[in-house]
Amino acid sequence: AQSVTQLGSHVSVSEGALVLLRCNYSSSVPPYLFWYVQYPNQGLQLLLKYTSAATLVKGINGFEAEFKKSETSFHLTKPSAHMSDAAEYFCAVSHGTSGSARQLTFGSGTQLTVLP
Amino acid sequence: EPEVTQTPSHQVTQMGQEVILRCVPISNHLYFYWYRQILGQKVEFLVSFYNNEISEKSEIFDDQFSVERPDGSNFTLKIRSTKLEDSAMYFCASSGVATNEKLFFGSGTQLSVL
Numbered sequence: 001a002q003s004v005t006q007l008g009s010h011v012s013v014s015e016g017a018l019v020l021l022r023c024n025y026s027s028s029v030p031p032y033l034f035w036y037v038q039y040p041n042q043g044l045q046l047l048l049k050y051t052s053a054a055t056l057v058k059g060i061n062g063f064e065a066e067f068k069k070s071e072t073s074f075h076l077t078k079p080s081a082h083m084s085d086a087a088e089y090f091c092a093v094s095h096g097t098s099g100s101a102r103q104l105t106f107g108s109g110t111q112l113t114v115l116p
Numbered sequence: 117e118p119e120v121t122q123t124p125s126h127q128v129t130q131m132g133q134e135v136i137l138r139c140v141p142i143s144n145h146l147y148f149y150w151y152r153q154i155l156g157q158k159v160e161f162l163v164s165f166y167n168n169e170i171s172e173k174s175e176i177f178d179d180q181f182s183v184e185r186p187d188g189s190n191f192t193l194k195i196r197s198t199k200l201e202d203s204a205m206y207f208c209a210s211s212g213v214a215t216n217e218k219l220f221f222g223s224g225t226q227l228s229v230l
Contacts, residue, residue: 042223043120043221043223044209046218046220092159103164104151104159104219106158108157109159
C-alpha cells in the first residue's frame with residue numbers, strides 16, 4: 001500500500017520568505033511522486049513530478065522538490081514566496097509500474113497563506 | 117495549455133436521485149479518471165478508464181457508480197440513487213498513454229445531496 005503524509009494543514013509565510021511544504025511517503029515499490037496546486041475554484045494543476053530521474057526536481061512557478069529516499073521525503077520548496085502562491089498544495093504518490101501508475105494517492109493538503 | 121472541462125460546476129440533488137457528471141477530456145488523451153474530495157478530506161481515486169473499459173477502480177467505486185464514454189468527446193460519471201455521503205467535489209482527469217504522464221484535472225463539480 002502507498003500513502004503520503006503532509007505535515008501541517010496550514011502554513012503561513014511572509015512575502016519574500018522561504019516556502020517549505022513537507023511531504024513524506026510510504027511505498028513498497030519505487031514511487032512516482034507529485035506535487036499539485038489548487039487555486040480557488042480551479043482544478044488541480046501539476047507543479048512537478050519525480051519519476052526516478054534526477055532527485056532534485058524543478059517545477060513551474062519557481063518551485064522545486066527533492067526526493068530523499070533515506071528520509072522517504074519529497075518536500076516542496078520555493079526560495080521567495082509571492083502573494084500569488086497562496087493556494088492549497090497536495091502531495092501525491094503512485095506506483096512506478098503500469099496499471100497502478102495512474103492511481104494517485106493524495107495527501108490531505110497544505111493550505112499556504114502568504115502574508116504581505 | 118489544454119484543459120479538461122467539467123459540467124456543471126455545481127449540482128444539487130435530492131437523496132435517491134440519479135446524477136450524471138460530465139467531463140470533456142483533452143482531445144488526444146486516452147486515459148480518463150474520476151477522483152472525489154469530500155469536504156475536509158483527501159482527494160480520493162475512484163476509477164480509471166481506458167479503451168472503453170474500466171482499468172482500475174477503488175473500493176469506493178461500487179455498483180452505485182458507473183462511467184461511460186458515450187461519444188468521442190465526453191466522459192461521464194453516473195451515480196445511481198445518491199446518498200448524503202456522496203456529497204463531494206468530483207474531479208475528472210485525463211492523461212496520455214505513457215505511465216509517467218501527468219494527469220490534467222478539471223476544475224471539478226461540487227455535488228450536494230440533500
